[in-house]
Amino acid sequence: VLITQGRYVASAVKKEQYPETERPEIVFIGRSNVGKSSLINSLTRVRNLARVSAQPGKTQTINFYEVGLKWREEERRKIFYLVDLPGYGYARTGKEQRKIWAKFIEEYLLTSPRLLFVCQLIDIRHEPMASDCDMFQWLVEHHIPVLVVATKADKIGKNARQKNIAQIRRRFGVPDLSVLPYSSLKNEGRSDLLDVIGDSLIE
Numbered sequence: 001v002l003i004t005q006g007r008y009v010a011s012a013v014k015k016e017q018y019p020e021t022e023r024p025e026i027v028f029i030g031r032s033n034v035g036k037s038s039l040i041n042s043l044t045r046v047r048n049l050a051r052v053s054a055q056p057g058k059t060q061t062i063n064f065y066e067v068g069l070k071w072r073e074e075e076r077r078k079i080f081y082l083v084d085l086p087g088y089g090y091a092r093t094g095k096e097q098r099k100i101w102a103k104f105i106e107e108y109l110l111t112s113p114r115l116l117f118v119c120q121l122i123d124i125r126h127e128p129m130a131s132d133c134d135m136f137q138w139l140v141e142h143h144i145p146v147l148v149v150a151t152k153a154d155k156i157g158k159n160a161r162q163k164n165i166a167q168i169r170r171r172f173g174v175p176d177l178s179v180l181p182y183s184s185l186k187n188e189g190r191s192d193l194l195d196v197i198g199d200s201l202i203e
């Protein structure tokens with residue numbers, strides 16, 4: 001599967017600002033600084049499509065990107081919306097702000113009519129934090145399909161990788177959970193993730 005286009009469409013903090021579209025949506029979510037912007041840029045190969053930030057917790061809007069896919073050696077093409085949600089679990093904003101955030105993420109996730117699945121990003125180097133586990137449980141409880149993507153895979157060796165993926169499965173309580181390692185630096189995992197996205201778009 002190849003990406004044919006990626007462009008920014010809109011940002012929203014409430015429902016009225018969501019773009020009007022019939023396109024299916026694939027959502028990216030994770031703690032601040034997990035590498036979400038880097039992954040979106042790596043996946044789409046559009047430089048600076050998502051803003052990579054040295055300052056965690058800055059993006060506080062839901063960002064919509066229109067992304068085109070084409071199947072190799074086929075006529076088939078699809079367009080989907082890639083939806084970038086604000087990072088969760090960022091302490092510096094304080095309790096009140098965090099609550100507003102969560103509500104605003106929840107409202108989107110519970111009302112989006114064409115949400116195909118959520119990519120939940122976890123930093124492969126660290127044990128999932130309570131906020132990661134809470135988010136995962138919440139998605140499962142609300143019957144939203146989740147793909148766990150383990151980011152920054154280039155930062156650790158192969159053995160540690162397997163060990164940490166097993167730890168994610170354990171912490172999330174799903175022994176056979178599929179966890180896709182990804183490195184935005186090396187574009188590793190990119191074609192696997194594109195295949196998953198492509199498959200989800202074929203009804």
Ligand code: GDP
Pocket residue numbers: 030031032033034035036037038039051052053054056057087151152153154155182183184185186
């Ligand atoms: P976001 O806050 O989740 O959008 O995270 P960013 O994409 O802004 O990345 C946070 C930091 O992690 C930046 O310094 C990135 O350069 C770094 N980073 C992100 N992805 C990778 C990766 O795959 N490998 C490495 N080595 N660093 C990464």
